[in-house]
Amino acid sequence: MSDEGRDRPLSRRERKALGNRLAKDLDPKTQLTVALSHSRSESFTSQLPSAKELREIDAVVPGGAERMLVLLEKQSEHRQFIEKVAIRGDTGRANMGLAAGFVVAMFGLWVGWDLVRSGHQLAGAVVGTVDLVSLVTVFIYGSATRRGERTDKTKIRANAIEARKNR
Numbered sequence: 001m002s003d004e005g006r007d008r009p010l011s012r013r014e015r016k017a018l019g020n021r022l023a024k025d026l027d028p029k030t031q032l033t034v035a036l037s038h039s040r041s042e043s044f045t046s047q048l049p050s051a052k053e054l055r056e057i058d059a060v061v062p063g064g065a066e067r068m069l070v071l072l073e074k075q076s077e078h079r080q081f082i083e084k085v086a087i088r089g090d091t092g093r094a095n096m097g098l099a100a101g102f103v104v105a106m107f108g109l110w111v112g113w114d115l116v117r118s119g120h121q122l123a124g125a126v127v128g129t130v131d132l133v134s135l136v137t138v139f140i141y142g143s144a145t146r147r148g149e150r151t152d153k154t155k156i157r158a159n160a161i162e163a164r165k166n167r
Contacts, residue, residue: 047072047075049065049068101138108127108131112128112131116128
């Protein structure tokens with residue numbers, strides 16, 4: 001009988017037979033005690049108590065399990081609401097930043113254009129060039145920062161998944 005891929009523990013008879021086979025293969029001068037054991041454990045992490053714990057709670061406080069589940073549902077709804085508000089706020093700030101950046105960039109270009117139009121070509125060209133170089137620099141810096149954040153988040157997720165597998 002092959003023991004590979006076994007989903008169940010060995011029976012007492014199978015353990016004894018395996019022990020006898022191992023004992024036959026041992027040098028008679030060697031005093032050795034062979035112990036075989038099988039254990040299985042399962043675990044999970046959750047806000048929810050197990051069914052057994054819910055039954056125990058209900059036994060102590062009638063309706064307690066239901067009240068606990070309602071409380072957990074309300075807490076989850078509240079957390080989702082807070083996340084939604086935070087995301088909307090972040091989006092609003094990002095949009096305002098884009099609008100402010102656009103206004104500053106257009107003002108810089110207008111100043112450069114006005115300087116060139118009034119006969120100060122060199123000053124106008126410098127202001128316009130500095131304005132455009134600043135825009136490109138901010139764009140490149142922002143792209144690199146977002147790429148770095150995405151890479152960091154990917155690493156964090158991969159480490160969390162690996163940690164769960166190793167539990």
